[in-house]
Amino acid sequence: MRSLGLLVLCCCSSLSFAADVPGSQDLQVVPRLADAQIVDYRPPVELERIYPLGSIRKISGQLRFDGQVTARGQTTSVTYELPPEHSATEAFTAAREALQKQGAGLLFWCQARDCGESSLWANEVFGNAKLYGADEQQAYLLLRLAAPQDNTLVALYSITRGNRKAYLHVEQFEAMAPLGELLPTSATLLRQLKSTGELHFPQLVNEPDDTWLRLISRGLNLDTTQRVTVSGPKAEAWRQALINQGVRAARMETGSVDGAGLRIELLR
CATH class of the missing domain: 3.30.1330.60 (OmpA-like domain)
Incomplete structure (x- = not known):
């Protein structure tokens, strides 16, 4: 009976990990990595959004970065917890390659400490504490989709936390007005x-x-x-x-x- 109980518990734990948060769904432009679980989903909402184009830091209580994209539009986000056999880097690379195959252009890409503090990306940029981890285990990328979807941006942020859990955050932003010319760094x-x-x-x-x-x-x-x-x-x-x-x-x-x-x- 004890062995049966342990088996049931293991099965339930496995099923629990495989279940996404209710009402969530993948974004069409980024395929899901095998066995990844949606742990945070935020449906489309109209926001004034700021995406950094440089390493971020906080000075006198204000976020600072070298450049930014600021616009108003519809924002949708999905956060995946990755299975142990897949790293944050692997998920980040797969998402980037999928977007580039669709003709998306890179605007800003940083990795590790070149991005600044992970706590600022997690709490100030994305408003999601699950994304806080070691600075050297993070990566961020902002892309612009190809025409005729060139008023849509996609932000990728990957992180490995201290407990070794890895996450990939994907955010899609559809601007209400033309974004104009945006240049990479x-x-x-x-x-x-x-x-x-x-x-x-x-x-x-x-x-x-x-x-x-x-x-x-x-x-x-x-x-x-x-x-x-x-x-x-x-x-x-x-x-x-x-x-x-x-x-x-x-x-x-x-x-x-x-x-x-x-x-x-x-x-x-």
Whole structure:
């Protein structure tokens, strides 16, 4: 009887873990990692939302960060607790890759202590204490969906708590008014290049654009050990312009002139 009781308890515990909070559902743009459980769900609500584009800190009781996106719109969020066999990093990467396959563009990406304090992300940005954990175990990413959904942002935040429980928070924001031009940070471009091996800018089909030229050159110069190929219809023009911006010529090769827009690929 004692063995049977333990078996029933184990089964109930397993079933309990598999159950999502009532009324919750996944967001269509981000697939759920196998065996993940929804532990917090907030249905669409109209809010004035601020998404940081930099490391966050608190000074004199006020949140501070280098840049931000501020808009009013509908916000929906889902928080997953991950099963022990999947890490927060794994869930974060799977979500990022799924969104990029849909053409989403990265705006700001930070990891570990580069993000600032986890307590501020959990309590001040997302209002969810479950997301508070070790600073070195966090990651945050803000993306913009591709047209015609380009007035929609998706925020990802992953964390591993001190008790080793891992969480992935996914927030979708649909702005009520056009968001206009939003540019990634140079550090985000470098992180993307190192993580995925390439940067693709399908919209950059003409001669070098000054704004994008500054962002890309700064990103490349954040790590002067990286070598890349520059491809696209105006590849050589971009390569020369990047040299003029201070990127060493020896670090860049001209690749194919085919393809849509500018493409920068990491030479392994």
